[in-house]
Amino acid sequence: MAEDGFVRVDGLTRHFALGAGGLLGGRPQIVRAVDDVSFSIRRGETLAVVGESGCGKTTVGRLVLRLIEADAGRIEIGGTDIRALDDAALRRFRRRIQIVIQDPFGSLNPRMTIGAIILEPLEVHREGNAASRRARLAALLEMVGLPAEFAARFPHELSGGQRQRVGIARALALETDLLVCDEAVSALDVSVQAQIVNLLQRIKREQGLTYLFISHDMAIVRHMADRIAVMYLGQIVETGPKRAIFDAPAHPYTRALLASVPRSEPGTRPAPAVLGDIPSPIDPPPGCRFHTRCPHAGDICRTVRPAPVALAAAHTASCHLLDPATAAQLRSPS
Amino acid sequence: MQQTQLLTVRDLGVRLGGLHLVEGVDLDLARGRTHGLVGESGSGKSVTAMAIMRLFDPRLFQVRARRIAFDGRELTDLDNRQMRRIRGAEISMIFQEPMTALNPVLTVGEQIIETLLVHQRLGRAAARRKALEMLEWVRIPAAARRLDEYPHLLSGGMRQRVMIAIAIACRPKLLIADEPTTALDVTIQAQILDLLHELQTEMGMGILLITHDLGVVAGYADEVSVMYAGRIVETGGTAQIYRTPRHPYTEGLIRSHPPVDRDVDELATIPGGVPQPHLRPPGCRFGPRCAHHRAACDLADPPLIGHGGGQRAACIRHADYGAPPAPEAAHG
Structure with missing residues (x-):
């Protein structure tokens, strides 16, 4: 994807080897977690990466932050080739890219106060003096809507929503440009979830942040995203502006995903839109990876990986059905 | 089907020491209907279900109710032995995480057979045939092969199908489904909810559907309690x-x-x-x-x-x- 972007990811690939082939020493199993994934995010934009278990969305987030190393592909953030940075340069660069995870409880040191936790990034990067840090802490607590006295509390004294506010404050302690939100609101009860969603939107506006918003929840994604990339088994199957994805979903998987979400409308039941289970990302199906569950699958889908087809401005989907060159070979779409 | 009362709960309360976990709960569920019990974490919805099932240790928890009438009987009058006969046979329960609810060292078939042997007069061979039938009922592909597999080989969706097979093996009149699809992907959730609805229509069982998901309740519950x-x-x-x-x-x-x-x-x-x-x-x-x-x-x-x-x-x-x-x- 050659369009201008603050974040530009091209051909990102990461496979994991599972053991050494088991007891009988067979072929080692390869998890194709992320396979040739490309996207870009403009400055100030929210790109949502959405998909179900095993689709690789979490790995994409970790790869962009270089918390795990890619096997192949290019990651450019603000013009810097992230994969080319040495350790010292990467450490400096990390001041600008941060992550908020699902339940920060596990990552909040139980013996540190909330204040110390939020200021830890400043300490690590030797930023400011005692007075400026105190001021920064007060500003951060206010930004995420926590009372000042919370600085002296410990993580176990906080509710899930409050802990997530701490996680966000810590992620913004330095001069963050890009925030990766990995299921950042998924573990929260709905009334608290709405508070954190609104908080994330407000600080994005106020701080001019760019979000890579990773989620399985289509309703939250609809609310948060400017653009959406739908992943299935390690690959992006459809990408486009939010409106296009929700109003004119093109890939059979995107359609199934949307159709499966329960509507808050009494009496309407989502019909099971796809049959069968999500295949394992270990040795995923050849050709189009969705073909085992796709109601339209034909011979070509079982053998040839579909290329992205441009449908409208910045809206592409990888499906043989949408490609005039191959659609004729498939049964007429229903 | 005539709408007759299956479950009537009046003034149910659960205490743990001085803490009132649940207070003054009334619930009504008619035969063949679904009652959604909705709430956020800590609202007491699972506690309510466990109290109805009498799953709390009475040495720790004080469960009180004016009435828990089920299918014409007063459950609060029953002793533990009588309650055991109802539990798993006439009232069954499925949970959010089917991996922890399934025994990892027993095959899928053995776990269904176990339930059948406890509650029904069946020989082993007949129970095995019935177990296979149950797996087919819950639409598990290649059911005959799955019967002899262990739970860890199954996906989350398949495990929940097995849990459902165990729960409905004795054709319960009431199924308590506690966040049955919360741990599942959304395309699998749609399949499981659809399956539950189909089984309900076929068997006429009442479902107490416990969930935090308002969308799930909107689609599947006839009545709701928040x-x-x-x-x-x-x-x-x-x-x-x-x-x-x-x-x-x-x-x-x-x-x-x-x-x-x-x-x-x-x-x-x-x-x-x-x-x-x-x-x-x-x-x-x-x-x-x-x-x-x-x-x-x-x-x-x-x-x-x-x-x-x-x-x-x-x-x-x-x-x-x-x-x-x-x-x-x-x-x-």
Whole structure:
């Protein structure tokens, strides 16, 4: 994807080897977690990466932050080739890219106060003096809507929503440009979830942040995203502006995903839109990876990986059905 | 099917020492119907289900109820042995995480057979045939092969199907489904909910559907009870509750859930969080979070007040809710 972007990811690939082939020493199993994934995010934009278990969305987030190393592909953030940075340069660069995870409880040191936790990034990067840090802490607590006295509390004294506010404050302690939100609101009860969603939107506006918003929840994604990339088994199957994805979903998987979400409308039941289970990302199906569950699958889908087809401005989907060159070979779409 | 009462719960309370986990819960479920029990973490919905099933250790928990009438019998009168005969046979339960509920060292078949042998006079061979039939009922592909497999080989969706097979093996009259699809991907959730609905239609069982997901309840429940901080704050027909919620908490819950089929500018929020049982405020438990809070709310925990058509809400402001809710409050 050659369009201008603050974040530009091209051909990102990461496979994991599972053991050494088991007891009988067979072929080692390869998890194709992320396979040739490309996207870009403009400055100030929210790109949502959405998909179900095993689709690789979490790995994409970790790869962009270089918390795990890619096997192949290019990651450019603000013009810097992230994969080319040495350790010292990467450490400096990390001041600008941060992550908020699902339940920060596990990552909040139980013996540190909330204040110390939020200021830890400043300490690590030797930023400011005692007075400026105190001021920064007060500003951060206010930004995420926590009372000042919370600085002296410990993580176990906080509710899930409050802990997530701490996680966000810590992620913004330095001069963050890009925030990766990995299921950042998924573990929260709905009334608290709405508070954190609104908080994330407000600080994005106020701080001019760019979000890579990773989620399985289509309703939250609809609310948060400017653009959406739908992943299935390690690959992006459809990408486009939010409106296009929700109003004119093109890939059979995107359609199934949307159709499966329960509507808050009494009496309407989502019909099971796809049959069968999500295949394992270990040795995923050849050709189009969705073909085992796709109601339209034909011979070509079982053998040839579909290329992205441009449908409208910045809206592409990888499906043989949408490609005039191959659609004729498939049964007429229903 | 004639609508006859299957389960009637009156004034159910569960205490752990001095903590009131659940108080004054009334529930009604008719044969073949689904009653949704909705609430956030700590609302007491799972505690209610476990109390009905008598799954609490009486040395730790004090469970009291004026009535738990099930299928013409008063469960509070039964001794533990009689209750054991009902549990798993006439009332079954499925849980959120089928991996922890399944025994990892027994095959799928053995776990279904176990249930059948406990509750029915069957030989091993007949029980095995029945177990296979159950796996086919829950639409598990290659059921004959799955019978001899261990749970870890199955996907989350398949495990939940196995749990359902075990739960319905004795054709229960009541299935308590506690967050049955919460751990599943959304395309698999749709399959499991559809399966439960089909089985319900075929077998005529009542379902008590416990969930935090308002969308799931909207689609599958005939009646809904909303729980907050250990009490039912609103109950009634599903359509009624969604269209004209009478309790501010119900309304807030519906409005804070982003719709998937249209855009909203900003999500409505409920300030604060659900209070822990030992920190519940006096009077209305929702008072401190309520936009309509007034002094009278702190005086007493309001009882459920009728609004016609079976809808009841525990809010003293009920009279103000005569007007239709604001457009953004009614989803869809």
